[in-house]
Amino acid sequence: MxxxxxxxxxxxxxxxxxxxxxxxxxxxxxxxxxxxxxxxxxxxxxxxxxxxxxxxxxxxxxxxxxxxxxxxxxxxxxxxxxxxxxxxxxxxxxxxxxxxxxxxxxxxxxxxxxxxxxxxxxxxxxxxxxxxxxxxxxxYLDALTEIPNRRRFDEVFQKEFARATRNGTPLSIGMVDVDFFKQYNDHYGHAMGDRTLQAIAGALENALKRPGDMVARYGGEEFVLILPETNGDAEQVSERARCAVLALNIPHIYSTVSKCVSVSIGIITFYPTKILSSAPSAASVMEQADRNLYIAKQNGRNRVVATVMGD
Ligand SMILES: [Mg+2]
Incomplete structure (x- = not known):
């Protein structure tokens, strides 16, 4: 009724x-x-x-x-x-x-x-x-993928960063980049490219299970993960996210690392309590996540590179 x-x-x-x-x-x-x-x-x-x-x-x-x-x-x-x-x-x-x-x-x-x-x-x-x-x-929504946008990410990140610093709890930030996306767009067309980004956004969102975890579109073919209070499992969660994208089984014959669309992820876990001398800034946490993504790309793509800051 x-x-x-x-x-x-x-x-x-x-x-x-x-x-x-x-x-x-x-x-x-x-x-x-x-x-x-x-x-x-x-x-x-x-x-x-x-x-x-x-x-x-x-x-x-x-x-x-x-x-x-x-x-x-x-x-x-x-x-x-x-x-x-x-x-x-x-x-x-x-x-x-x-x-x-x-x-x-x-x-x-x-x-x-x-x-x-x-x-x-x-x-x-x-x-x-x-x-x-x-x-x-x-x-606060990305128009294409309907997940949180960069603006929303910036706000949540500032809030979570402050909370982690105040409470001494770990915080993980992951940068996600679609492998050979330019080649994908060039060969399959932008309409397919858009649909693929939508599917990836959905897969990443489903891979995050805990309340408080968030995936946002960072821009272009880049996504970003926020995982508050991760205790050593940030790498596992990222690995799950990477596999979720592969499991979409979207053919990408122009990728040299996989037959299907894949992503590379660089993730950093920041432990505020372990930092003795100079506390890192929010910007340096982002830089480190970016650097890990770069290393993941250098090491062959379709993989996760995870490090810990403050060890
Ligand atoms: Mg009255």
Missing amino acids: TNPNKNKARILIVDDEKMNIKVLVDLLKDDYSLVLARSGEQALKFSFQNPPPDLILLDVIMPEMAGYEVIKQLKENDLTKEIPVIFVTALSSIEDEELGLKLGAVDYITKPFSPPIVKMRIRNHLRFVHQHKLLDKLA
Whole structure:
């Protein structure tokens, strides 16, 4: 059975007065999936549900916990801080409105309100949220392979590098390059080249099993692996990734190292705790991964070269 509410935006309506809730429910129930809360405590509870509401209509004046306190708590938490909040209130002084907006509300609707205007404002805010989410997603995806892109990699790498340094945990970075890809493109054409890159991206992604592991497209025919907290198994994981690409069995008669499309991988594991004198920079970790890739190419391609930094 299909759920008619499945694709509807979820709106959390918070008001301590039944009548106020009823007015908003009548106005919005046909277009949205509604969640109702009668107090600030309930509102917070429902905001942390999964999936979270897409928008919150929040009454300012409520006994026990006022709307201002609810929004403060929502904005302090990473899980809820992005949910747009519209204050709905009988208060109408400029100061109240200013305070509401200062606390992070996206809009302020005063009662008694005009139903069509409320409807339109809600629709506009939801449209903005939708577009924002879409842009966010697109900005971090590689358009061809639909895996994380270079930009996403840079962000995750900086974060994981800082985390490894802070916690003293190992971090492995692998550079992956498709062997004889120029020859592949020249002979099979760019459309086939693109399809092959898509297949390789999928194979690499499937080869990484642990949560936190990531493969991104670095550019051209280069991919990059991030494996946080690897304990001596970075080489094994890379080997699995290399074999996964071979197992695609994509013919490449212009490769001199294999009958099928293959990759070379250079991987570096960085142990922050083992470094005594000068800690390496994020850039030097990347350089070392690149150097290992170069050695893998020099040694005949279709292989993994793994080293450890800080030994
Ligand atoms: Mg009230």
